[in-house]
Amino acid sequence: MNKKILSLIILFLGVFSVMQAQNDGKIRVKGVVLDETTRQPIAFANIGIIGTAAGVASDMDGLFELIVSEKLATYMMRVSAVGYASAEMKVYEARDKGEVQILLKPVTYGIGEVDVTAESLVLKKLLENVVKNIGRNYIPRPYNYEGYFEYGVEINDGEKKFKEAIVNVYDSEGYKRSNVEQTFKALNYNFSQVRRSGESGSAVDGLIYFDDIITADIVRNTRNILDLQNFRDFKLRSKGKFMYEGDSVQIVTYECLKPSLSNSGTANVTKFSGELYVELKSFAIIKNVMRVTSSAFNLLGRNLLLAGDSPRHEVMATITTNYKRVSSYYFLSGVSIVYTYKDGADRIKGEMQYQTTKVSVNKTTPIAGRVYYEEVPTDHNFWDRYTIYLEEEE
Numbered sequence: 001m002n003k004k005i006l007s008l009i010i011l012f013l014g015v016f017s018v019m020q021a022q023n024d025g026k027i028r029v030k031g032v033v034l035d036e037t038t039r040q041p042i043a044f045a046n047i048g049i050i051g052t053a054a055g056v057a058s059d060m061d062g063l064f065e066l067i068v069s070e071k072l073a074t075y076m077m078r079v080s081a082v083g084y085a086s087a088e089m090k091v092y093e094a095r096d097k098g099e100v101q102i103l104l105k106p107v108t109y110g111i112g113e114v115d116v117t118a119e120s121l122v123l124k125k126l127l128e129n130v131v132k133n134i135g136r137n138y139i140p141r142p143y144n145y146e147g148y149f150e151y152g153v154e155i156n157d158g159e160k161k162f163k164e165a166i167v168n169v170y171d172s173e174g175y176k177r178s179n180v181e182q183t184f185k186a187l188n189y190n191f192s193q194v195r196r197s198g199e200s201g202s203a204v205d206g207l208i209y210f211d212d213i214i215t216a217d218i219v220r221n222t223r224n225i226l227d228l229q230n231f232r233d234f235k236l237r238s239k240g241k242f243m244y245e246g247d248s249v250q251i252v253t254y255e256c257l258k259p260s261l262s263n264s265g266t267a268n269v270t271k272f273s274g275e276l277y278v279e280l281k282s283f284a285i286i287k288n289v290m291r292v293t294s295s296a297f298n299l300l301g302r303n304l305l306l307a308g309d310s311p312r313h314e315v316m317a318t319i320t321t322n323y324k325r326v327s328s329y330y331f332l333s334g335v336s337i338v339y340t341y342k343d344g345a346d347r348i349k350g351e352m353q354y355q356t357t358k359v360s361v362n363k364t365t366p367i368a369g370r371v372y373y374e375e376v377p378t379d380h381n382f383w384d385r386y387t388i389y390l391e392e393e394e
Contacts, residue, residue: 025069025070026067026068026069027067027070027072027073027091027092027095028065028067028095029065029091029094030063030066030098031101032058032061032064032100033045033058033062033079033104034062034101034103034104035106036103036106037105041058041061042058043058043059043061043062044287044289044336045057045062045079045080045081046079046322046324047066047078047079048078048333049068049072049076049078050075050076050078051075051076052326054066054072054357055324055333055334055355057320057336057355072091073090073092073095074090074092075091076088076089076091077090077091077094078245079102081104082242082243082249082286082287083106083107084104084105084106084107085105085107085243086104087102107243119236120235120236120237123236123237123238124231124236126250126283127225127226127228127236127252127276127278130276130278130283130284133284134175135176137330138174138175138219138284138329138330138331139174139175139329139330140174140175140329141173141174141361142170142171142172142366143171143359143360143361144168144171144359144364145169145332145356145359146168146169146356146357146358147167147169147357148165148353148354148355149208149352149353149354150162150163150351150353150354151164153348153349153351154348154349155346155347155348156346156347157347160197161197163195163374164194164195164196165191165195165208165374166192166194167189167190167354168190168365169187169188169189172185172188175219177226180222183220183221183222187214188366188367188368188369189367189370189371190371191208191371196374207373208373210354211372212319212337212352213352216335217332218290218321219285219332221265224264225254225263225274226285227263230263233256233257233258233260234254234255234256234257234263235255236252236254237253238250238252239251239252239275244279244286248279248281249277249280250278250280251275251277252275253274253275254273254275255272259271259272268294270295271291271293272290272292273291274288274289275287275288275289284323284325285323285330286322286324286330287320287321288319290320291318292317292319293316293317294315295314295315315341316339316341317338318336318339319337320335320336320337322335326359331356331359333355334353334355334356335353336351336353336354337350337351
């Protein structure tokens with residue numbers, strides 16, 4: 001009897017091991033990106049798998065975690081940030097190092113003293129070229145993309161409450177600048193999977209605040225620095241030219257002199273500034289960092305706050321939007337939104353993270369409307385979102 005039980009245990013463990021190996025099928029790469037000279041963390045560095053849409057961005061502390069399919073083990077992983085020489089290694093090499101420390105070497109060439117008036121005219125012309133080349137640089141026809149979205153809130157540095165979802169997006173027009181109403185109708189989304197840290201306590205708890213991610217795409221949306229008629233509302237300065245993945249990038253800083261609904265997208269903004277990263281060979285925006293101070297937010301658009309009656313003053317948010325080029329076009333690769341505000345005696349910190357994991361430009365599936373509430377069941381195969389690719393152009 002004992003021998004039979006022992007045999008059954010061994011058989012069970014063997015089957016379990018095989019099943020576990022089959023279910024894993026993923027490579028997890030964790031690490032930190034640091035400046036080689038100062039050893040300071042590099043925020044929002046791009047960690048991507050060359051030739052695919054796979055990738056993440058480092059957080060404010062330079063930390064990242066990339067989970068990809070085992071099929072990508074022999075692919076090259078590139079770590080890059082504006083102003084630094086890129087670092088590359090095989091995916092399996094990064095995996096085998098455990099928590100990898102990636103050091104990027106600063107590479108920059110600055111600009112000399114310039115006349116402020118002349119500089120403003122040059123930068124205005126640069127942004128005009130950006131707008132003129134949107135249809136050439138970004139997907140110009142209907143397409144789908146799928147991504148991972150996480151939204152979390154901490155009160156007084158306490159335990160983080162979060163929800164995460166797989167989001168499916170359909171753009172019926174592709175990248176073109178029109179008006180707010182037309183853009184809203186063209187961009188629709190739903191959720192295929194949702195997971196949260198705790199049970200929903202109210203209807204508000206069930207909201208998925210994904211409209212903020214949509215509106216952070218300043219190339220696709222209007223009412224921002226790229227609206228040519230709004231140039232007079234902004235003070236433009238050059239922060240210099242830097243290298244990024246072998247190409248020259250111009251960083252343009254902007255400050256809105258008179259924030260309004262037409263140039264910021266919301267009537268509640270009191271301060272509005274940022275930095276645009278323009279790749280000079282193609283005139284493509286590869287990154288935008290926007291700092292916003294506001295007095296209130298709309299729940300279903302620029303919805304950085306939960307609903308409530310308490311007065312909230314000086315809500316400060318940093319919105320970082322990244323674009324990545326694969327095959328013929330750039331696409332929205334990721335968005336990070338960090339915001340803080342005081343609610344009575346409590347200090348609230350919220351974070352939204354989005355990463356595109358799949359882009360389809362040849363075989364599209366239309367989506368009707370937008371789903372604001374998490375009404376889909378939890379899927380235990382949630383991490384399958386990392387089996388990702390970008391369809392090649394025909």
